[in-house]
Amino acid sequence: MTRKPELKGRPELRGRAARLAHLLPTGRAQAARTPFVLLVVVLLGGGLIGLLVLNSALSEGAFHLDDLQRETKELTDEEQALQRDIDAYSAPDALQRRARELGMVPGGDPAFLGPDGKVKGVPGEASPARAPLVLAPEALATATAPPSPQSAPRSPHAPTPGR
Numbered sequence: 515m516t517r518k519p520e521l522k523g524r525p526e527l528r529g530r531a532a533r534l535a536h537l538l539p540t541g542r543a544q545a546a547r548t549p550f551v552l553l554v555v556v557l558l559g560g561g562l563i564g565l566l567v568l569n570s571a572l573s574e575g576a577f578h579l580d581d582l583q584r585e586t587k588e589l590t591d592e593e594q595a596l597q598r599d600i601d602a603y604s605a606p607d608a609l610q611r612r613a614r615e616l617g618m619v620p621g622g623d624p625a626f627l628g629p630d631g632k633v634k635g636v637p638g639e640a641s642p643a644r645a646p647l648v649l650a651p652e653a654l655a656t657a658t659a660p661p662s663p664q665s666a667p668r669s670p671h672a673p674t675p676g677r
Contacts, residue, residue, distance in 0.1 A: 623635065
């Protein structure tokens with residue numbers, strides 16, 4: 515009988531074990547590991563690079579969000595300032611002052627039309643001599659203060675006090 519040379523580290527097998535032993539890889543285990551290790555290294559490196567790119571994109575988005583929030587705050591402040599200006603121009607005393615500057619005078623008494631077409635009330639005409647309905651703050655202060663004796667004009671026929 516001829517003997518087959520023994521494989522390194524393996525005892526000689528017979529029968530069914532010998533047939534199964536031919537199915538197992540013998541010396542190629544070391545060579546098959548190299549592509550697997552390279553694949554794992556490439557995957558890990560690609561994952562790290564992907565995380566770096568993702569982190570950079572998130573940082574850029576955070577800076578952009580900060581800029582947009584700052585711009586929103588500035589626009590909100592500007593909107594509030596414009597609303598204050600509108601409120602100041604819409605105040606009754608400001609409207610009256612601007613109307614007087616344009617030469618407008620307060621209107622007279624109004625007349626109303628009823629559902630049957632009859633006129634209710636007597637309309638009055640607007641006259642510049644009428645007292646304003648809304649007094650300006652300057653006019654209000656002078657209208658409520660009693661006139662001082664020096665500022666009141668004296669008529670030559672009026673009796674002087676104390677005589």
